[in-house]
Amino acid sequence: GAVVSQHPSRVICKSGTSVKIECRSLDFQATTMFWYRQFPKQSLMLMATSNEGSKATYEQGVEKDKFLINHASLTLSTLTVTSAHPEDSSFYICSARAGGGDNSPLHFGNGTRLTVT
Amino acid sequence: TQLLEQSPQFLSIQEGENLTVYCNSSSVFSSLQWYRQEPGEGPVLLVTVVTGGEVKKLKRLTFQFGDARKDSSLHITAAQTGDTGLYLCAGDISNFGNEKLTFGTGTRLTIIP
Numbered sequence: 001g002a003v004v005s006q007h008p009s010r011v012i013c014k015s016g017t018s019v020k021i022e023c024r025s026l027d028f029q030a031t032t033m034f035w036y037r038q039f040p041k042q043s044l045m046l047m048a049t050s051n052e053g054s055k056a057t058y059e060q061g062v063e064k065d066k067f068l069i070n071h072a073s074l075t076l077s078t079l080t081v082t083s084a085h086p087e088d089s090s091f092y093i094c095s096a097r098a099g100g101g102d103n104s105p106l107h108f109g110n111g112t113r114l115t116v117t
Numbered sequence: 118t119q120l121l122e123q124s125p126q127f128l129s130i131q132e133g134e135n136l137t138v139y140c141n142s143s144s145v146f147s148s149l150q151w152y153r154q155e156p157g158e159g160p161v162l163l164v165t166v167v168t169g170g171e172v173k174k175l176k177r178l179t180f181q182f183g184d185a186r187k188d189s190s191l192h193i194t195a196a197q198t199g200d201t202g203l204y205l206c207a208g209d210i211s212n213f214g215n216e217k218l219t220f221g222t223g224t225r226l227t228i229i230p
Contacts, residue, residue, distance in 0.1 A: 004159075006159075034217070034218070036220075041225070042222075042223070043205060043220045043221060043222050043223040044160070044205065044207075044220040045220070046217060046218070046219070046220075049217060091157075093159050093160075095159070105162050105165070106150070106162065106218065107162075108152075108159030108160050108161070109159050110157075110158050110159045111157065111158060111159050113157065
């Protein structure tokens with residue numbers, strides 16, 4: 001079945017540094033990928049929609065200069081958390097839809113737990 | 118404002134019991150999905166419902182989509198410890214097929230052996 005891989009699974013960084021998270025579709029092409037963040041004991045909140053070859057679309061309240069998204073190929077989207085602060089510590093999850101249509105399955109990566117110290 | 122409210126937020130029951138989780142919204146969804154998420158992992162799709170009034174069964178799990186496509190329920194029969202996890206409903210309210218999902222508030226289910 002379709003697989004979405006995220007890397008790294010865990011990362012600890014110091015405040016003020018930047019962290020890049022990769023999301024790959026391993027056996028299918030994804031023109032669109034989605035990035036979510038999830039705080040402990042809470043649900044997933046959509047941050048942005050990553051579009052291959054064009055700018056990402058950010059949800060209201062998400063700083064595009066803080067969370068840089070690059071979708072340079074049909075199988076890779078990256079999320080860079082710039083100048084990270086402790087409040088950016090969270091579980092970041094990407095997803096991609098295999099196949100066309102809004103009823104086709106949405107496959108999720110296993111997430112990246114970011115801890116900013 | 119959370120568009121999709123799930124209830125209960127937390128549920129802890131004995132193995133073998135039955136339970137129902139609800140997902141409610143004031144918005145109409147073109148489709149609605151249920152996911153289960155284990156700690157430290159991404160959500161895994163359980164089912165997609167599309168038609169109002171639709172009922173789908175997945176072994177001991179029964180999913181129902183409301184007639185008006187604003188709500189859904191998940192019923193688990195004879196719960197097992199392996200059912201423990203975070204259950205999330207998610208829907209596309211855009212009706213434009215732009216693939217954006219809004220997730221519910223989540224129900225954390227614990228099955229006690």
